[in-house]
Amino acid sequence: MSTEETQQSARILLIDSHPITLLGLNALLEASSDYEVVDKLSSASGITEILKQKRPDLVLMDLHLPKTNGINLIREINAATENSAKIVILTSALSQAETCDLIRTGVKGIILKEMATALIMQCLRRVQSGGEWIERNSMKHAFEQMLRRESEHQSIS
Known part of the structure; x- marks a missing residue:
């Protein structure tokens, strides 16, 4: 048996206010033996208790x-x-400030909903294995905004 075959599925908690998004994500993840959806939340209400009970990866x-x-x-x-x-x-969508804040808080993955479902799965696999995934368009936008601000600041000084 290979390491992949003996590896347990990752426990995942889904949080999104749109029921159709939760349904679609649940279907996508449940179709894979790599993931076990432990709960689906449409709000942050009671999240601390749910996290302690469900203990998602x-x-x-x-x-x-x-x-x-x-x-x-x-x-x-x-x-x-x-x-x-x-x-x-x-x-x-993400603003430049949000992207920077997310990186500072230690988020391991950032992906936009417009991306292909295969990329969501790639992102989750990379994060689960200890890596990081930051969607290129988010970073490009954040850095463009940051450079524009620095340029404006320098021309004012």
């Missing part, structure tokens, strides 16, 4: 949940799991 979440500051939620997840759950952000 991965949290796949949208940054933009209603009535929730996504960055603070990430900090709450990190505290509740003692940084043991690897967080992957799956969202429709």
Whole structure:
């Protein structure tokens, strides 16, 4: 038996306010023997208790949940799991500031919802194996904004 065959499936918690997104992600992940979806949440309500009960290896979440500051939620997840759950952000759009904040909070993966489902699976595999995945368009946008700001700041000085 190879290492892959004996490896347990990763326990994953899904958080997204859109029911169709949760349904689609659940179907995608359940079709793979690599993942066990331990819960699906449409809000951050009661997240600390759920994290302690379900003990996910991965949290796949949208940054933009209603009535929730996504960055603070990430900090709450990190505290509740003692940084043991690897967080992957799956969202429709990110600002430069959000991208930088996500990197600072220790998020292991950032991917946009417009990407192919195969890339979501690649991202999760890389993060689960200890790597990181940051979607290229998010980083390109963040760095372009940062360079533009620095250029504007230098011309003012």
